[in-house]
Amino acid sequence: MACKNYSFFSSSSSLFFFVILSQSVLSQKISDNDMHQPDCSNRRIHIRRLPPRFNLDLLANCSEYPISGDFCPFLANHGLGRKTHNRSHSWYRTDPMMLELLFHRRMLEYPCLTSDPSSADAIYLPYYAGIDALRYLYGPAVNSSADHGLDLFDFLQTDGPGAWDRRGGHDHFLVMARQAWDFSQSPAADPPVWGTSFLEIPEFFNVTALTLESRAWPWQEQAVPYPTSFHPPNLALFDAWRNRVRRTRRSTLMLFVGGGGTVSSSSAGTPNIRRSIRAECDNLTASATAASGSGGGYGYGPYGTSYSELCRVVDCSNGVCEHDPIRFMRAMLESSFCLQPPGDTPTRRSTFDGILAGCIPVFFEDQSARSQYGWHLPEAEFDKFSVTIPKEEVVFKGLRIVEVLQGIPRARVKKMREKVVEMMGRVMYRRHGSSMGLGEKKDAFDIAIEGVLKRITDRLRQPSLLR
Template sequence: MANTWNGSDDPVTRIHRQCRWSTSTLQMTDLESDTTSECTNRWIHIRHLPSQFNIDLLANCSEYPLFDDFCPYLPNHGLGQKTHNRSHSWYRTDSHMLELIFHRRMLEYPCLTSDPDAADAIYLPYYAGIDSIRYLYGPDVNSSFEHGLDLFQFLRHYDSSHIWGKHNGHDHFVVMARPAWDFSQPLSNDPPIWGTSFLELPEFYNLTALTLESRAWPWQEQAIPYPTSFHPPNMALLDSWVSRVRRSRRTTLMLFAGGGGVSASPNIRRSIRLECENSTSTSIGNSGYSKLCDFVDCSNGICEHDPIRFMRPMLQSSFCLQPPGDTPTRRSTFDGIVAGCIPVFFEDQAAKSQYGWHLPEEQYGEFSVFIQKEDVVFKGVRILDVLTSIPRARVRRMRESVLELIPRVMYRKHGSSLGLRNKNDAFDIAIEGTLQRIKSRLAEISVR
């Protein structure tokens, strides 16, 4: 196996060591009396799974050439390598590593219990997205309907099967670091087309799945933010970044960082590219901007692990365009928020109907702009006209609202300082939302 990690302190070894530490300290956590009142209705049990469902999967990090060699993104428990040696907050984070990031953060969750019967929710540390790679790009592509069956057999028939059986999985949750579409291939597809059938298996209908993008109808799916490259370890570094974002001179009206839009057929990305190419300095007028539109070409994934490529332009732009691509949502939405760049959406599925826990639906008008993509593509509506018509005072208020969202959409670094731990980040909000959803679901089935 062509694994790039060697030595006794590689990422896999460190995660193994951390997992052993968590197991040995769970009982001590239970005995902390001051925590008991704060943890009422918030206790979580981490289900012990054989390493084949998490740690062992990382050993295959270089075996899927059609996907990518994801070995470079494993350091720092999934945050990836630092962007440069002196960086304290910025990493080359791959969004598919969210399962590792979440697992590591769960180990320092303050309300862990070793007693599953005392838990309000049970976390499955299964790296579902990483395990799916062998079905999507690897040797098991024709067996994608089997994804998850081994896990179910373990939960239902082996090693304390009563934990799953107590509520038939209604109290369990898992993180899946891919869009739900990648796990929702109908079982009837023969031969398989794309995706695994994990979320289509009746065995997992009761499981709460936290995904990077959810579908509109299944109750058990909930989208949580894509990880950005920003993971501050303390409050001072977060405050310093927010201050920098607030001071940044916004010399560009709008920015599109992405790929696509080069085909001849009408689509929103093509319309954005054409409008950006046709915007000239002569049309700036009294807008106050030195450039109306900027374009950062992120084709072929060249921006994904290089935040410097797009963060500087985002810091200089008032609005960041977030058109849908292969799926409605984009990591760029959260990169832009971290940069204080006001998001411009072109369909509700892009964020409004996805991230209700982190981006409250009733507040979208305060921090974002919505332009129907069909109006742009087929009716001649110019994005520049819409954005330049927004009064400057309102733009300033919208940017302040975006700044307030930064802590909510970032995943702070594990082991962060106490001050930062007191401010809810994307992980904390996801946990609270999950607990509420499971509580409501259990209450609902109890009265049937």
């Protein structure tokens, strides 16, 4: 293993990580007297003290993990990554894998922390599971992936075991910055298949896991929004962006930001939704070019809405957009609908990028969002801010997406966009240390914590757990 090197942290970051490592009473941020405040009733959280091998040491070798490449640049600004440009105050080159670090940093600001685990309503494990999984997914430990998490469990059993034993782990939660499938290999798999077995070993069946994408059946998994690049530090900057989103002219009907579906892609010969989207967009562009050359026009829907472009594609193949919102955010701002087809997995970070741009999401299967992010995108309101078109109708029955979207009345499109703008705050992760009122508004982190506390409370009310 490479020598530990913490030089990539700024001086302020180094101080922060020292606080993380110590996790003393100072890092709990409040005194026991504060716990008697009414607003902390049923909201007390204890941050479990873990050895650095479970978090900080995993970051020290950020350039040494196989396949994943050098993720050291994304550790800057406590997990937000480097700024997109020097004058930026809200935009960063954020990597979704840094959600564990970002979440940990925000936990240290949580107003209802307690240093006493016996008085806590929930216990947070600051374990960077997604980063630790890299050595099992790609490295020399790939054949022992069924062991992922056992070291952590042994520690929880031997260091202050009372915190774990009193509720059998039902009040513990952690963040896993990957899709749940990456932690769902059967421990008995021989030979091993993709993933580790963290979520399949009985030792952690009772722990609530916040993942970027959950499976449909396990009760302990809950999907939370992918981190985007937008992390405003105050209310003024958030409102300024929201106002820009509201006033931007939407000159494109529908937009696809992503890769796949091209002639050169490996799945080009296989019918799939991305290929269908690309083909439809290419045909629309060709028709528009021909109409323009003959003096004709296009883009007028049945309700009088006009667009200078019906379909646009921003090619993000090979990860070129992953850490560069400048490549696609302007296109999202200028589009009415953002197409969100599934790829290797059902969910996409682009869903949340689009919402931040006020671009109405168009989904092609429920697993992409409706059945995933119920805490942040309530299912009861889902059809008020999004459109769902079954992918089978497009791929196998020839349904044209453009006709569906053009058929939506203009008044409804306006209401949907306003609802999307209303949802913006729910899916972004504000910058740590936010001031000027933004901290009073609930962001993705705040909503996730509320959901965790409610789930744990409901779980512990079940009589079978009290025997």
